[in-house]
Amino acid sequence: MGQMEQRADRRSGGMMPQSAVSRGEQGMTHGSLESRLAMQYEPTTYRRRVAGHDVIVHCHHYNARLQRTIEGARGIDGRGILCAAAETVFSDQLRRTFGTDDDEPTRWALAELLYRHLGFGRVDLAQIAGGQISASSSHFVEGWIAGLGQSERNVCTFTEGFLQGVVHAVTGASVQVKETECMARGGKCCRFEVVHGGEPRAPVLVPTKGETLPIPREPGGPYLRSANVDEQAIIDAVVGMPMVGDEFGLIPAFSVYLANMPADFYNQICIAFVEAMRALGREKAAMRLLVSDAEHCGMNTFRGIMHSPEWDGLIAPMVQGRADALHAIIAISNALGWGDWHVTAHTPRTLALESRYGYEAVGYREHRGQANNPQCAMLTGVAAGVMELVYGEGTVEERFGTFASTEERCISCGDASCNFNVERVE
């Protein structure tokens, strides 16, 4: 019996059906499949790469809020944006894990493994031939319930898109997958079905990007450092963490749920969201919403991190004052792949940051070419959020909006770096 199957049996008391992973293991060891998903780390840009895609580590606070914003906007097909991006990105990422001699069971097994490995939960593809799929755990369900409470509707749009991408990668078919039962609404598990006989749908898009933006060769800065905070030790510790899904396919680290999300997914959904809102004359509102989600993320995620045993074990002994906490937070965010950003100026009321290779700006250039306006909504919001967390007073709600952040220059506009200024709001 394979390792995965033993784990599944322990949890379910032996009732869980044999997964595609354990079926795929009959010809291929678990370790050999897992080795195809090994993370490669690029220290000069802090980028993490899994199966040919740069992945960004974000937590359930950000992912759930981003989903709510995009799906909740009136007049646009937010669910369609999320689903289409997921199917395009994961069809491509999964295909990159395939070997030339892989049979179909091995490919389904790799799909289950990829979902779990990245921290999205557990999907069971054992009944995929009959069009039935179940999921026993989900990053997005956990995130929604923990951050936003019980839902009145199914929340696994991302997984629908992921599964559409999986079917496309394994069989070449463009299908529609619908969630029929969701744990966020009290279901025992999430259930999905491959819709047959529905309206014909457009083929799954092949990812199209322009030339990869080169990594900057010239050093940036000068940057401010804290004498008390060993940023490299923090980065080494984060990079050394086993940032892969546990037996539930989740990554409970720093007291939050993390997931390795392809940068292309974030970029595609944010670009498509802003463009759809632009068509309604609401582009500025779209950017404000994305910045706001990130501002909440900056506060909530790092508030969780600052109360975690990981913080207590390594970082708290370095922190002598609030500025040290800020430098430690920036180091963690770099290790998570957010932006290769560094402090250039800092007072308790102001903060200036420079990002050299942020995934939003670089991604925009690769997807759309040169932009007219700065595009780094996530870094803009997080910059304000971390200042509110470190220097604010009161509850999260009371701190929100007490610092304002602007992106003055952006790589997406042709600048050499992205520069952010944060000021306390009087």
Place this chain on the structure above:
Amino acid sequence: MRREKVPACVHPETYKYYLEREDVMATWNRLAERYGQPRRHAGFRTMEIGAPRFILRSTLLGNPITVLRRRDCTPSDILELHALLGYSG
């Protein structure tokens, strides 16, 4: 012993349990016997036990213990854990 609520976590009922110094070793021994041996993470100087319904995590000093409940964690799971921790509310 006492406990403090931890904000912005994976579960709204997340607490740090502060053990009496003299009880730390014995408590971890009881937890290991019931839920399995702790794993150590040298980089962050932490250790944890991954039980089916929650994760027990602390620094290598063993105190306080953060209890991260999974969503299917039940009141009886917590009652049993409290008995092992020696926490009576």
